[in-house]
Amino acid sequence: MSASAAGPAAPGVVCAFAVTRTPPDPAGLAAARGHEEGGPLRVLRAGGLCLVVQDVPAALFDEQALTERLNRPEDLERCARAHHRGVEAAAGRGPVVPLPMATLYRGDLTAARAVAARQQVLETLLDRLRDRTEWAVKVHAAEAAPEAAGDPDAVAPAGSGDGGRGYLSRVSARRREQQGARGKALAEAEAVDAALRRLAVAATRHRPQSERLTGRRAPQLLNAAYLVADARRADFTAALARFAAGGAHPAVRVDASGPWIPYSFARWDEEPQAGPDPQADPDPQADPDPQADPDPRADPDREAAS
DSSP: OOEETTEEOSSOEEEEEEEESSOOOHHHHHHOOOOTTSOOOEEEEETTEEEEEEEEOHHHHSHHHHHHHHTSHHHHHHHHHHHHHHHHHHGGGSOEEEEEEEEEESSHHHHHHHHHTTHHHHHHHHHHHTTEEEEEEEEEEOOOOOOOSSOTTSOOOTTOTTHHHHHHHHHHHHHHHHHHHHHHHHHHHHHHHHHHHTTSSEEEEOOOOOHHHHOOSSOEEEEEEEEEEGGGHHHHHHHHHHHHHOSSOTTEEEEEEEEEOOGGGSOTTSSTTSSOOGGGSSSOOOOOOGGGSOOGGGOTTOOOOO
């Protein structure tokens, strides 16, 4: 579907990706791909702000069709990747406020009005994010070494006089050891978080991921994001390197990635006045729960912010 200066082709809707002050580089915007089913990305002026949008066909993006697609894991992943490409395109020349995935409006005028009506809040968010990036940190318990041949859970040998009591004693000792190891790991994860928060502008915690998602046997104890000023990036990355080396906190393993576009600190659902809320506007057609959005950092095609 092609876009025109007069607005999206009919029938269609406008998918919005992000708000920024400075229009993205035209060549970069032309090279970026949003949703495969839609037209080229374009810039929509909304008051003193710019909204990066794409015209998409209503047949695939109305409420029913979109709900069905987002319930299919492969389509959900495709939508998440497309959304992130749109946000990255918007971030080429300055800070952006990413909008929740599948933020849809019935036409340019409705989209522009929704953003312009909340311009002051969005300006505040853009000021907050200027010269700052997001860093993702995941802390896991250190994986225990394989147990020796003398497994405390093994059945006591037949004919052993105190086998039953000895077995129960070993099991009890092993449980205390495991509880102590977990307590130590949790304490060290909290220490890592506290140290990183001192170097960050803001921090937030996400729900720890399951072992099925992480692919690790050890539990994830901390899944956090930190908003870091560019001026403190060297200090922050130096601290990350020390934690990743493991010497000071041997009970945990620290993994980090970044810098990223600060999704976790620009969400319009953070608080009532955090940004435009499509559900409060009668015109947007769909706004799936932002909490259900896939983590963009899980996208292997995602590029770190420069």
